[in-house]
Amino acid sequence: MCYKAIIFDLDNTLLNFDLCERKAILGTLEACAISLNLHGITETIFLQIYETYSSQYWRQRDVFTPNELIEMSYESTLTELNLKIEEISHLGEIFWEIFNHSSVLEPDVYKVLTVLARNYRLAVITNGFISAQLPRMQAAGIEHFFEAIVVSEAIGFAKPSPEIFYHALSKLNLTSAEVLYVGDSLKHDYAGATQVKMDFCYYNKKNQNLPQEAKPKFMINELLNLLDIFK
Template sequence: MIEAVLFDLDGTLLDREKSLIAFVSHQYDRLAPKLSNISKELYISRFIDLDKNGYVWKDIVYDQLIQEFHLTDCTVKELLDDYVINFKHYCIPFRYLHQMLNELTQLNIKIGMITNGFGQFQLDNIQALGIEHKFDVILISEWEGLKKPNPEIFNRALAKLQVSATNSMFVGDHAINDIEAAQNMGMKAVWKRNDASPTQKADYIIHELDEIPMLVQQLVTSQK
């Protein structure tokens, strides 16, 4: 019996790729006089390359950009502060996000989130998506002092939800941090398909978020 569904954030609920492109594009426009050594197209593409799907923090990304393109009119701190303050204004959800969460609530399914990242930054993004109130528990790695794939952060979430791993499902996009880690806990692991972290080890594979409530209902029915 599935009693709870837990989610990753970036690449699962938040379309991080589209959000990042939107942010970087507007950052260039805001700071264009200071970035004249580089074209907008190259600034965006190089940023995306250096970002490595979010696994490189932005101080390193900006430092590399400044060195590569000899940007003398701006500092790493200036660019990083702009990112931290303004990224939340460009958060784009994956399709069906709100519909999916509403349907899970109607099914009396508990909803949780476990996301790696900096606490206030991730919370700002969650609030920007307008979904914070939909979750029974949200754990962010910086504030927990633990990050996925450490099983303890999963244990904490399950304990707060008061559900067992075997009665829970985890939805994520990363082969190790989400899928493998959830399966090691005994949870059903659902991979939101992407090209960045491919895996065929998931229990289920989805393309769109609206598949989640249907999957939960199918599992409930099959276990009766």
């Protein structure tokens, strides 16, 4: 293999997005002194309802600000569960403060990056907001590993758009053939990498069956397996 660089997805590849989000959702309730236990509501039920509304509202992210989307998600969830809070305008700020400083790493991330950085240039391509992605990497203590960090908000293109991949390649001054991309999403990561003819390593941590048309160059279910590929 003649790779000169490895580009990583961020959420659910290097950082565990689901756990970071869960921490922020529940942490916001705690900060507002809302006790689910006192109302006989489990965390699981609250999260299920919240995430249902959240997924609906985030489809309108071109219309509303991130704070507004979070506040709408809380308001609908609290209303459905008959929980009352006098003021919701600050919930978005609290949520982002917690979320943006969450640093739940996927297993063995630091070890893998430490080893790979000895011989390869490293970069990140991530969909999301600059105000969230960069602080989360800093909180996790991994930002120093990466020569380039490309965030969709900063350039106006998001995965799987090929433009965001070409932007990263231009920052590294490399061709697609010189780079391996590692990510957990066939829809965003694999589709985007394929469009620019970049080899793809599928981080399939849930051991899901691949659709017949998906043919990643490599597939791993643990990030440590990357070190076997680059022996």
